[in-house]
Amino acid sequence: MASVAREWREIPGRYNTVGTKCGACGKIYFPARSLCPKCRRASVGKMERYDISEEGEVYTFSVVHDAPDANMRMKPYAVGMVKTTDGVLLTGQIVDIDPHRIEIGMPVRTVLRKIYEDGESGVIHYGFKFVPKW
Template sequence: MSSVAREWREVPGRYNLKGTKCTNCGTIYFPRRDFCPKCRRAGIGKIEEYDICRTGEVYTFSIVHDAPAMCDMIKPYAVVMVKTDDGVMIAGQLVDVELDKVAIGMRVRAVMRKLSTDGDAGVIRYGYKFVPAE
């Protein structure tokens, strides 16, 4: 699953929703891109660090009952696609919520939680999950 180098490389995005923004066309990228596929050459040197807004609303969701090994202990659990208040789509889990209350349009915010453990002796992966905002 994870190499240490890759874990470190992706930590800023996963912990703090750090993305990038092309100042040439205004497109926000999450996960980060260092090259704008819309502007291509014109975007070179114009990509800036960007903090993705941590609040938004549920765009779509599902309650997962058939879980992979990493989530077997928490099933059933809610997964969501969240449209943040700056218009960026992010996929993740929605926790601290009653599963029958999850709905499209629900206000949520990102928090940092434990995602998974790479075996009994491996690294613990932390990252964002969403919780109800109100």
């Protein structure tokens, strides 16, 4: 099980898909990076917070049957890569829809959901998932 601190420090990305934008080349990254892999040294001190769009469309997805214990009560569940309106790809579950009705190109938005729990007495970890757009 994950340590409390390890999840805690990722809360901005987990709850709100907070990424970074390189002040040198303008490329957007998720998760946040302290160095632009393209600009490297030129990006030092120039990586700015960037709130990635909450909307996008399904780029690809899979319906997971062989699921980790954390997701036993949701089997089968869908996991997808979503291209946000900023053009950034994110990986997350697609919920509140029959997984077999999901299609590539389907518009989705992010919501906050439980990602996993550290057992009955441990911390509950929240993060983004995708649902069909209103």
